[in-house]
Amino acid sequence: MAKKQKDPIVLNHEGKEYTDADLRENQEAYVAFKHIENENRKIANSAFNHETLLAAKATFESRLVEALKEPEEAEVVEV
DSSP, rough: OOOOOOOOEEEEEEEEEEEEEHHHTSSSHEEEEEEEEHHHHHHHHHHHHHHHHHHHHHHHHHHHHHHSOOOOOOOOOOO
């Protein structure tokens, strides 16, 4: 089975696109590119975690509302 090839990450700067392969010759630019790539990954993970936390919060808020409801009185059926 062939290994899935990842699409190269492209950085747009002043109207020009760069990939990590384009910047390997310039060590300082390459390191900066890798840092930007890493920060973008962290931002994406943080956004995902934020959405997950909001969903969990909504679930617990619903549970709280249900827990605070007055219990309904049971209907007494005479036999």
